[in-house]
Amino acid sequence: MAEPHPGLAGWERPLAQLRAALPGCRAEMRPAAPVPPGVPRLRRRAEYRAGRLAAAAAARALCGTPCLAGRSARGAPVWPAGLCGAISHCDGQAIALLGAATLWGGLGIDIEQHLTPPLAQQIASVALTAAEQEAFGADPRWVGLIFSVKESLFKALSPQIGQGFDFGAAELCPATAAEPPMLRLTRDLAPGWFAGRRIGAVLLAGPAGVMTAVALPREDGRAGAQPRSVAPPSM
């Protein structure tokens, strides 16, 4: 268990819930160093550095050795052999989710600030499918969660299938009596990743914003069970 780290105001609860939902992974958050306002370049750099520090801490929690993640041409982290994971930044905070590549085919993590109602309305028109708009409307909390969980899915799945996909390629199905909200692919993306396939997701919300994760077990027979979906407790 990681030591408490200062400066995570508003993220403590979702971080604890994330760790409980994905006990086979390690998640760490680090605050970005303060930068003068009005210089997004410096802010971005500080958040990038915080993300790499969070990843190093998560690697140390996982396997006893901090790792140095590389950087792909498109800015995505490149993990040392044996690890997989993802990083996200939001408003001066960075989070990293790491797991063993023997267990996980892909991991995705995303944190976002809460959306204002006008921004949620705007985002809903492009980030949500027709079915999602029907089911969730433009509720700022849900629009934020859906946007975020699709980011998480992209991070977890696109390296594995070697291609990108847009926000219409998956949709969040509302909770039923039998199960929490789950992602569903809307079209065939790659062998095994067919339209209609359902994918579990972790959906969390706290005072600082929303946090989502997608953990895809390896599919070569050594995998563990699909992690169950976890919905925000307030919803």
Next chain:
Amino acid sequence: MTLTAHTDTADRDWLLARLGALLEDEGPIDPAESLIYYGLDSLRVMTLAAELKARGIAVSFEDLASAPTLQAWEALIAARRGG
């Protein structure tokens, strides 16, 4: 000659103004530099895609995110607008 002001068009000035507001960056933007360096993130890309859609220009998040530079976006918007 009559200059008609279209409040709903998406030209270069509009794009620069929107980027200035979205990125909270007061400095000039190098047209060939990745906008990631100016603080662009996925939510801002999605916001811009929504604003373009509202102006009748269909560009997806993927379109914008695959080449996040001012010059690439200008070309993309011009192409989708039909010239």
